[in-house]
Amino acid sequence: MEPAAGSSRTGRNLPVAIAVGAALGAVTIASLYFVKVLFLAVVIAAVGIGVTELVRSFAARGINVPLIPALVGMTVMIGGAYWGGTAWLLGSFAMTVLLLMFWRMFQGVENYVRDITATILVLVYPSLLAGFAALLLAVHGEQGNRGADLVLVFIATTVASDIGGYFAGISFGKHKMSSLISPKKTWEGFAGSALACMAVGGWLVSWRLEEDVWKGVLIGAVVVVFATLGDLIESAIKRDLGVKDMSSFLPGHGGMMDRLDSLVVALIPVWVLLTLLV
Numbered sequence: 001m002e003p004a005a006g007s008s009r010t011g012r013n014l015p016v017a018i019a020v021g022a023a024l025g026a027v028t029i030a031s032l033y034f035v036k037v038l039f040l041a042v043v044i045a046a047v048g049i050g051v052t053e054l055v056r057s058f059a060a061r062g063i064n065v066p067l068i069p070a071l072v073g074m075t076v077m078i079g080g081a082y083w084g085g086t087a088w089l090l091g092s093f094a095m096t097v098l099l100l101m102f103w104r105m106f107q108g109v110e111n112y113v114r115d116i117t118a119t120i121l122v123l124v125y126p127s128l129l130a131g132f133a134a135l136l137l138a139v140h141g142e143q144g145n146r147g148a149d150l151v152l153v154f155i156a157t158t159v160a161s162d163i164g165g166y167f168a169g170i171s172f173g174k175h176k177m178s179s180l181i182s183p184k185k186t187w188e189g190f191a192g193s194a195l196a197c198m199a200v201g202g203w204l205v206s207w208r209l210e211e212d213v214w215k216g217v218l219i220g221a222v223v224v225v226f227a228t229l230g231d232l233i234e235s236a237i238k239r240d241l242g243v244k245d246m247s248s249f250l251p252g253h254g255g256m257m258d259r260l261d262s263l264v265v266a267l268i269p270v271w272v273l274l275t276l277l278v
Helices: 014-034 036-060 067-084 086-105 112-137 146-172 187-207 213-241 257-277
Strands: 176-178 182-186
Touching: 014 036, 014 146, 036 067, 036 112, 036 146, 036 213, 036 257, 067 086, 067 112, 086 112, 112 146, 112 257, 146 182, 146 187, 146 213, 146 257, 176 187, 182 187, 182 213, 187 213, 213 257
Parallel strands: none
Antiparallel strands: 176 182
16 A cells, blocks of 8 residues: 555654654744743653653553652652752652552552552653753853753754654665564664764764764764664553554654653763763
8 A cells, every 4th residue: 555645654744743843843942042941841741741641551551550640740850850950850759659659559459569660660751761851951051051052962962863763764774673672663774863863962062062072972872872772662662552652642753752752761871971071
């Protein structure tokens, strides 16, 4: 069967996907450089949608994760990380886990371990991981935009992984990375991701952070590994839950978690490298 007009070999409507991606990028950059707190709100909203998608997908398989308490805990973690730092992020995460363990206990002991395990997964991925974006944003520099520049390096380099991998994969992809987990991912796509990440990382670190190009290239090399792992983790979760996309919230992309997967997994190693190198 021939793909529908405007559709790519992956089944996505490419023009719609590009338009939605451009709109998300514009909102992100505008909020990042004009009002930092607004960007923080964008992060909380995006991660909140991702958490909601995960919880509903679990619920469809009979796995009980309390949505509202999970959203409250996520908001406290991300907001607290910006104003209170790493200690607040980790402390609020631990307290949220304990409170939700107590919460679930009073609903009965049947499937307690299963539900709590899923709950902790939601609180880590994406909630806790996203808090490290707030830590980057909170960094101050002489011009006041240092944190925004650090976040831009992270986001742009990670997005470059998706874009480079997509176009290299549909153009040259032949050798599958893991047919068991994600049959569409290829080593040729991975090579395209690597080149795009290292090019964008080197360019932005040199331009926005005024640091050596090799630092950005190194960050890009680390990003491509963890961004690809993030995609594979999300694919494994979806295959286990029996869904193609987490939702249809973003036309041409799927759900919010389908866009956050590589970002949240790549975030901590990028935070470590930026902290050490920059």
